[in-house]
Amino acid sequence: MTAPAARVVDAVKVYGRGDTEVRALDGVSVDFPAGRFTAVMGPSGSGKSTLMHCAAGLDTLTSGAALVGDTDLSTLDDRRLTLLRRDRIGFVFQAFNLLPTLTVAENITLPLDLAGRTVDRRRFDRLVDTVGLRDRLHHRPSELSGGQQQRVAVARAFAGDPDVVFADEPTGNLDSRSGEEVLRLLGRTVRDTGRTVVMVTHDPVAAAHADEVIFLADGRLVDRMTGPTADLVLDRMKAFDTGITTVPGGAP
Numbered sequence: 419m420t421a422p423a424a425r426v427v428d429a430v431k432v433y434g435r436g437d438t439e440v441r442a443l444d445g446v447s448v449d450f451p452a453g454r455f456t457a458v459m460g461p462s463g464s465g466k467s468t469l470m471h472c473a474a475g476l477d478t479l480t481s482g483a484a485l486v487g488d489t490d491l492s493t494l495d496d497r498r499l500t501l502l503r504r505d506r507i508g509f510v511f512q513a514f515n516l517l518p519t520l521t522v523a524e525n526i527t528l529p530l531d532l533a534g535r536t537v538d539r540r541r542f543d544r545l546v547d548t549v550g551l552r553d554r555l556h557h558r559p560s561e562l563s564g565g566q567q568q569r570v571a572v573a574r575a576f577a578g579d580p581d582v583v584f585a586d587e588p589t590g591n592l593d594s595r596s597g598e599e600v601l602r603l604l605g606r607t608v609r610d611t612g613r614t615v616v617m618v619t620h621d622p623v624a625a626a627h628a629d630e631v632i633f634l635a636d637g638r639l640v641d642r643m644t645g646p647t648a649d650l651v652l653d654r655m656k657a658f659d660t661g662i663t664t665v666p667g668g669a670p
């Protein structure tokens with residue numbers, strides 16, 4: 419088995435202290451294998467965003483370790499952490515976070531331009547064709563639909579050939595048809611290019627696009643499901659409503 423693209427080991431994240439203390443992550447260990455599309459699901463407040471932020475070096479753990487490849491993020495100073503995020507991680511957020519003054523093409527190559535890296539034209543062309551934006555390259559984000567803007571964000575996230583792309587509710591601002599397109603695009607990019615995606619989502623239909631779904635509850639990893647379908651994920655989520663957080667055969 420290949421080394422994971424990213425992982426957390428015994429991850430604990432505590433916000434606040436005393437009466438207001440919240441254990442957002444309570445000892446989570448999980449690998450995000452290279453070349454796989456993983457969805458992170460769980461009830462509201464279960465720690466999904468916290469897990470993603472800590473795994474991506476946007477926030478720090480209280481204890482435990484977060485690694486990208488073999489790099490333990492806690493060993494990096496702020497500058498090196500910023501460089502790692504820029505060079506080895508791609509991000510897709512719910513709000514597309516494109517720069518309004520730049521064209522689509524400029525937005526896609528921005529991380530490479532900031533890093534002073536040359537843009538490989540063939541790679542760029544392939545990416546543009548994958549996301550279906552060839553005829554929009556010289557438009558500004560405001561001239562695009564929400565779905566098109568998110569496809570630009572997906573292309574930007576993959577442009578630097580990152581170890582892992584983290585997507586936080588990437589379809590949260592999209593209608594179901596545009597959302598479906600973005601999800602298919604993420605899945606296709608993982609399969610065609612062997613890249614790694616970790617996606618936080620509330621939506622069982624979105625999670626069904628992943629190769630594997632991991633379930634958090636109360637800051638713990640409580641289950642995982644390979645080959646998910648929307649119905650199976652929905653059934654698993656319903657079990658949380660009835661208070662069943664672990665199932666026979668599930669993760670501890």
Ligand SMILES: Nc1ncnc2c1ncn2[C@@H]1O[C@H](COP(=O)(O)OP(=O)(O)OP(=O)(O)O)[C@@H](O)[C@H]1O
Pocket residue numbers: 433434440441442460461462463464465466467468469620
């Ligand atoms: N900056 C913070 N300060 C204090 N508590 C926080 C902070 N961020 C998150 N929390 C708490 O940590 C817990 C986990 O939050 P997190 O946002 O990771 O959950 P989530 O599963 O992503 O939730 P949602 O699905 O509602 O976005 C929650 O109880 C939340 O209130």
